Amino acid sequence: MMGLDNELALFLAAAVLPAALLVLRLLYRTSLLHKLAALLQSVEDRCYVYQYYKIPQHNEHLQENQLYRKVSTYLTSLPSLEDSHHTNLFSGARSNDIVLRLDSDQAVADRFLSARVSWANEKGGEPEGRRAFVLKIRKKDKRRVLQPYLQHVFQVSDEIEQKKNEVRLFMNLDGGGRPGEGGGPRWRPVPFTHPATIDTVVMDPELKSKVKSDLESFLKSKQYYHRLGRVWKRSYLLHGASGTGKSSFAAALAKFLGYDIYDVDLSRVADDSDLKALLLQTTARSVIVVEDLDRFLEKKPTDVSLSGVLSFMDGIISCCGEERVMVFTMNGKDRVDQAVTRPGRIDVHVHFPLCDFSAFKGLASNYLGLKEHKLFPQVEEIFQAGARLSPAHIGEIMIANRSSPTRALKTVIGALQSSSEGRGAATKDGATLTGSRSGRGGNETAEPASVFCRESVHTVREFGKLYGLLKLGSRRRDNSMDLSSGEKEGSKHDGQS
Structure with a gap:
């Protein structure tokens, strides 16, 4: 009888062992184990009460939510992002970089201080598809974890952005998008990979040094501006013939500061209110560029008025943000109303001449x-x-x-x-960096905030005529109050005055 029992046990073992090996092989080679773990996690989730925190991409004024950007950067660093059911792959700033981003309506898990949290990428139902991240955390953990966890997100995000040192280019889109009218964001960001730097821009070395000093001084002047009761921003006018490097200089300036660029295409702006709405959607630490402003003011292809442009430059609406640099380019500043280039509206004038x-x-x-x-x-x-x-x-x-x-x-x-x-x-020679001055006229001085205060070129010429300085030869023109890289070019241009 004992022998029969042993034989039966051996038979059952011989039958069960292959079946067990088959089940284990099935679990290993398929997703059944993963599905079982997901099922157990789902059951566990139903046993807890959760708190949800939504982080929208834009606020009620359609301005970009900087917290949304930081969370987006942080999530790309999570190893669990690769385990999400749907993950988007994007190329990075360098050709060999691959960036993972969470797909719409998908979730990714994270752990912090032994607490489990999760993030979901939620897309709204509006036509523009406004997005938001939703943080899910157990209520019993929120007081212990929430604040330290968000600080951890900030720290990791800042470290990643410092390593990347990426600058984004924002382009304004057609259509609505004004606050309160149901439109979506008007700015579309793309990676900014322009290779120009301050060092590669061809300009007079002394002039380049003064530009860099002015930018570095601006970066350190927050408390100074506030003590004066002024908004912490700086405005540059780049003027000169086409092809002289104005756009490249604007790109180099943004890369030098590490600021995002907002390229304002005025032909896509409907009217003054639309222009104000665009400005409200820009962020701090940005360079706002308006190219060919003189050509736009001459043709006026849209309903944007001169008054609207002036308000955009330094009106009340322009004070709704700080640590910004505004850059305007023109082919010829003498063709625009002097109100556009007056002191206080333009802080620094940079002339880009034809090549000498x-x-x-x-x-x-x-x-x-x-x-x-x-x-x-x-x-x-x-x-x-x-x-x-x-x-x-x-x-x-x-x-x-x-x-x-x-x-x-x-x-x-x-x-x-x-x-x-x-x-x-x-042709006019010599690249000139001056403090604010308004067109032609007599002695004009820059406002106190201007770094460089120079006389008008036309004023110097008039004094030159009065005192006979033109007889001193071709190498002495405009040598008193203007920085010029073209002094050696002679007085062959004096006849223009």
Whole structure:
């Protein structure tokens, strides 16, 4: 009888063992184990009471919620994000970077101080699909965990952003989007990868140094501005012919500060109220760029008025945010109303001239790696004869002929000779950085907040005529109150005054 029982046990073991191995193999090779764990977690969740915190992407004024951005950055660092049912993959700032982001209506778990929390990415039902992150935390843990956990999110997010050091470019969209009218956000962000830096911008070294000093001083001046009762912001006017580097300088300025860029396309703005709504949706630590302002004010293709533009520049609405730099570009500032460029509205004027020999040598160094060349004296002679081209034009010639520096210089010489007739007397030389001044007129001084206070070029010329300074030769023009990189170009331009 005992032998029979042993045989039966052996038989059952022989039958059960393969079945058990088959079940284990099935669990290992399929998702049954994962589904079982998810089922157990779901049952556990139903045994607790939870508190929910919603973090919307935009506030009631359609301004970006900085907490939303920090949470979004933090979630990309969670290893559990890879375990989410649906995860979006994006390319990063560098070509080999892959960024994971939580998909809509999906959740990801996190643990902090032994407490389990989860985040869900919720998309609203409005046409614009406003998004929000929802933090889910057990009520019994919220007093112990919530504040330390949010501080942890802030710290990790800041560390990630400092490592990335990414700048975003925001472009304004057509349509509504005004607060209270049901529209969605008007700004669309994209990664900003412009390669320009302050060091690569071709301009007078002394001028470049003063620009950098002015920006560094601005960054440290919060308490000073507040003591004066002023909003902590700075405005620049970049003026000069097309192709002289104004847009590249604006990009370099933003990268130097590490601020996001808001590129305002006025042709997409319906009217003054729409322009104000756009400004309200910008954030602190940003550079707001308006290009070709003079051309817009001349043509006025939309219902945006001069009064609306002035209010945008320094009206009450412009005070609804701090630590911002406003940059306006123009081809010719003499064509706009003096109210646009008056002291207080524009803090710093930067003139971008057509290329002279000094700037040419900088371009040759950057584009061709040339410090000296046997053709340089011939190029200098042509520049002294009054020939001018834009830095962009010369740069394109050098790029096209970069394999042969000699051919590139000969091509530049040919282009300068072709442009010399009628151009020498019509171009202004010298890059100038000045404090605020308004167009033409007598002695004008900058407001106290301006870093550089210079006389008007036209005023200097008038004194030059009165005292006969023009007889001193071609190398003495505008040598008293203006910073100029074009002094050596001579008085061949004095006849313009």
